[in-house]
Amino acid sequence: MTSLTLAGIRKRFGKVDVIRGVDLRVADGEFVVFVGPSGCGKSTLLRMIAGLEDISEGELRIGDRIVNEVQPAKRGVAMVFQSYALYPHLTVRDNMGFGLKVRGVPPHERRQRVEAAAATLKLDALLQRFPRELSGGQRQRVAIGRAIVGEPDVFLFDEPLSNLDAELRVHMRSEIASLHKRLGNTMIYVTHDQIEAMTLADKIVVLRDGQVEQVGTPRQLYERPGNLFVAQFIGSPKMNILPIEAVAGKLPGQPKTASLVGVRPEDLELTEPGSGFVDARILISEYTGASSLLHVQLPSGQVFLVAHDGEAPPADTSVGLAVEPGRLHFFADSGRRAD
Amino acid sequence: MGGLTQKQLRIVNQVCWTLALAVAAIPFVFPFLWMISSGFKSASEIFGSPSLVPREWQWRNFVDVFTYQPFARQYFNSLYIALTVTALTLVISSLAGYALARLRFAGAGLISLFLVSALMVPEEVTMIPNFFLIKWAGLIDTHWPLIMLPVFGPQGIMATFLMRQYFLALPRELEEAGKMDGLSRFGVWWRIALPMSRPALAAVAIITFLNSWNLFLEPLIFISSLEKFTLPLALSNFTDPYGTPLWHLQLAATTLAVLPILIVYLIAQRQIIESFALSGVKG
Numbered sequence: 001m002t003s004l005t006l007a008g009i010r011k012r013f014g015k016v017d018v019i020r021g022v023d024l025r026v027a028d029g030e031f032v033v034f035v036g037p038s039g040c041g042k043s044t045l046l047r048m049i050a051g052l053e054d055i056s057e058g059e060l061r062i063g064d065r066i067v068n069e070v071q072p073a074k075r076g077v078a079m080v081f082q083s084y085a086l087y088p089h090l091t092v093r094d095n096m097g098f099g100l101k102v103r104g105v106p107p108h109e110r111r112q113r114v115e116a117a118a119a120t121l122k123l124d125a126l127l128q129r130f131p132r133e134l135s136g137g138q139r140q141r142v143a144i145g146r147a148i149v150g151e152p153d154v155f156l157f158d159e160p161l162s163n164l165d166a167e168l169r170v171h172m173r174s175e176i177a178s179l180h181k182r183l184g185n186t187m188i189y190v191t192h193d194q195i196e197a198m199t200l201a202d203k204i205v206v207l208r209d210g211q212v213e214q215v216g217t218p219r220q221l222y223e224r225p226g227n228l229f230v231a232q233f234i235g236s237p238k239m240n241i242l243p244i245e246a247v248a249g250k251l252p253g254q255p256k257t258a259s260l261v262g263v264r265p266e267d268l269e270l271t272e273p274g275s276g277f278v279d280a281r282i283l284i285s286e287y288t289g290a291s292s293l294l295h296v297q298l299p300s301g302q303v304f305l306v307a308h309d310g311e312a313p314p315a316d317t318s319v320g321l322a323v324e325p326g327r328l329h330f331f332a333d334s335g336r337r338a339d
Numbered sequence: 340m341g342g343l344t345q346k347q348l349r350i351v352n353q354v355c356w357t358l359a360l361a362v363a364a365i366p367f368v369f370p371f372l373w374m375i376s377s378g379f380k381s382a383s384e385i386f387g388s389p390s391l392v393p394r395e396w397q398w399r400n401f402v403d404v405f406t407y408q409p410f411a412r413q414y415f416n417s418l419y420i421a422l423t424v425t426a427l428t429l430v431i432s433s434l435a436g437y438a439l440a441r442l443r444f445a446g447a448g449l450i451s452l453f454l455v456s457a458l459m460v461p462e463e464v465t466m467i468p469n470f471f472l473i474k475w476a477g478l479i480d481t482h483w484p485l486i487m488l489p490v491f492g493p494q495g496i497m498a499t500f501l502m503r504q505y506f507l508a509l510p511r512e513l514e515e516a517g518k519m520d521g522l523s524r525f526g527v528w529w530r531i532a533l534p535m536s537r538p539a540l541a542a543v544a545i546i547t548f549l550n551s552w553n554l555f556l557e558p559l560i561f562i563s564s565l566e567k568f569t570l571p572l573a574l575s576n577f578t579d580p581y582g583t584p585l586w587h588l589q590l591a592a593t594t595l596a597v598l599p600i601l602i603v604y605l606i607a608q609r610q611i612i613e614s615f616a617l618s619g620v621k622g
């Protein structure tokens with residue numbers, strides 16, 4: 001089976017450095033998710049792995065082969081595009097079998113493999129249809145089917161669910177998860193969606209400006225973000241950050257080098273004024289059903305978010321904010337985690 | 340008007356439009372019908388009776404057309420030349436258009452500029468150098484200039500730009516999917532870009548075929564032997580020894596000459612409509 005190694009990968013478009021030195025190891029069978037703000041180079045990196053973009057510098061290995069100069073179709077990778085990119089002039093069957101046909105797989109085998117993939121994805125009844133006659137979710141399944149049929153070593157997904165509505169998205173997400181479980185292939189997945197990233201990934205790669213900020217399991221990134229950027233990028237709503245001087249007294253576990261402290265909205269609890277680590281006044285409370293999102297103002301003027309279960313106090317109430325000691329994140333001036 | 344339902348209103352609306360369009364179509368359709376009917380009349384009846392239905396059906400006209408001059412041969416000339424020009428133009432314009440749309444090569448901008456500027460030069464200006472070129476090549480009184488000039492001239496360039504625009508609008512991801520499926524650059528063009536460009540190809544085919552079919556100036560300049568004539572020349576050649584047109588023959592011949600255009604138009608139009616339904620990544 002297949003692991004993947006990126007060593008010192010760089011990409012330049014003209015004079016612009018888009019990927020600025022990425023080192024990454026993807027183990028065999030791992031589900032890796034790339035996340036990062038728009039324009040950080042997730043798609044570019046994925047397309048370099050696919051072979052759709054040249055690699056300006058560095059070395060890409062798939063298995064034990066250096067594939068920098070290998071054609072896309074010979075890398076043993078398959079890609080599912082955001083727009084699905086189904087061939088509009090071919091039926092579902094021909095769409096799925098197209099790659100096999102190009103590779104010269106004989107018709108009866110082609111038929112078998114297309115039908116096996118169609119059965120897996122519940123597409124049997126749609127094989128004679130054209131893409132325009134399918135719903136969004138069905139098209140998405142055909143796009144995945146087209147990738148499966150080629151029996152690639154590595155699957156690449158570029159925001160495959162972003163064109164689906166919320167409900168279908170949740171459904172397809174679980175289908176992709178079970179597909180990964182069943183096939184056991186290495187998969188690399190690009191998304192904007194936190195929940196997708198957290199639920200699907202064995203390993204998340206956080207990218208910013210063409211560089212890797214942190215690599216880790218969803219739990220590691222959430223519980224021990226390596227720097228301010230990751231801390232604020234992972235988790236929703238975003239982590240609250242406060243200069244350490246704004247806190248009266250010393251916080252438990254506070255390292256010497258720390259200059260900023262972070263705490264997640266869901267880790268904050270309301271207490272009596274004066275009994276928490278900092279006081280605050282409630283500005284607004286947004287009721288979201290399961291819980292309320294409170295906007296509270298600290299004496300320093302800064303606004304914090306608090307995820308609060310149960311009855312929310314009315315606006316203008318003074319409260320204290322408490323937090324379990326282990327739930328505080330300390331950062332140095334440089335933005336790196338300090339502990 | 341308060342008594343009309345939505346549906347009745349729609350019908351009234353439709354009837355009015357149909358009538359208006361029918362009236363507007365008269366100036367276009369009438370000469371066409373007149374041509375066909377006159378093709379069946381005797382020379383004297385054409386100007387004698389204004390009726391669209393011939394008093395006496397002169398089927399003989401359609402036989403005389405072929406005996407007066409080698410009309411079958413001339414008809415074939417036009418047909419094979421137009422088909423050749425159309426085929427060559429389709430191949431070249433779709434290849435060149437694709438290259439201009441998708442390949443990044445040195446001098447691409449310069450080539451585009453050069454081609455566009457060639458479009459600005461009127462045909463009257465290029466005719467004389469072209470004539471000397473053809474003469475120098477020894478191709479006077481052959482069909483070569485009738486094929487080469489349209490394919491590589493302004494019409495070919497127009498077709499190339501039309502194709503280029505169409506290719507530019509095709510979603511790139513489809514072609515990338517083709518690459519991932521193992522297609523070569525040429526394969527992507529042939530098996531993905533081309534099938535998706537049927538409306539553009541059909542448009543180019545219609546325009547090119549029509550142009551070649553109606554070409555008059557070039558055959559007039561380059562062709563002198565009767566059996567090498569193309570239709571437009573042949574049609575103007577149905578005259579008596581004094582140069583007066585033999586209207587009944589000319590109109591019968593013209594009626595025959597229009598048929599292929601109708602056929603090409605019908606085929607190409609179906610392509611255009613069908614493929615509009617197909618186009619687009621998402622429906």
Ligand SMILES: Nc1ncnc2c1ncn2[C@@H]1O[C@H](COP(=O)(O)OP(=O)(O)OP(=O)(O)O)[C@@H](O)[C@H]1O
Nearest residue numbers: 013016018036037038039040041042043044045192
């Ligand atoms: N062909 C190209 N030529 C020049 N610049 C490009 C090209 N493709 C991408 N870029 C630039 O590279 C950067 C990264 O683009 P990329 O598409 O990889 O971002 P992304 O992380 O996928 O963003 P998004 O989340 O919005 O999809 C962007 O600044 C983009 O403008």
Ligand SMILES: [Mg+2]
Nearest residue numbers: 042043044158
């Ligand atoms: Mg992207």
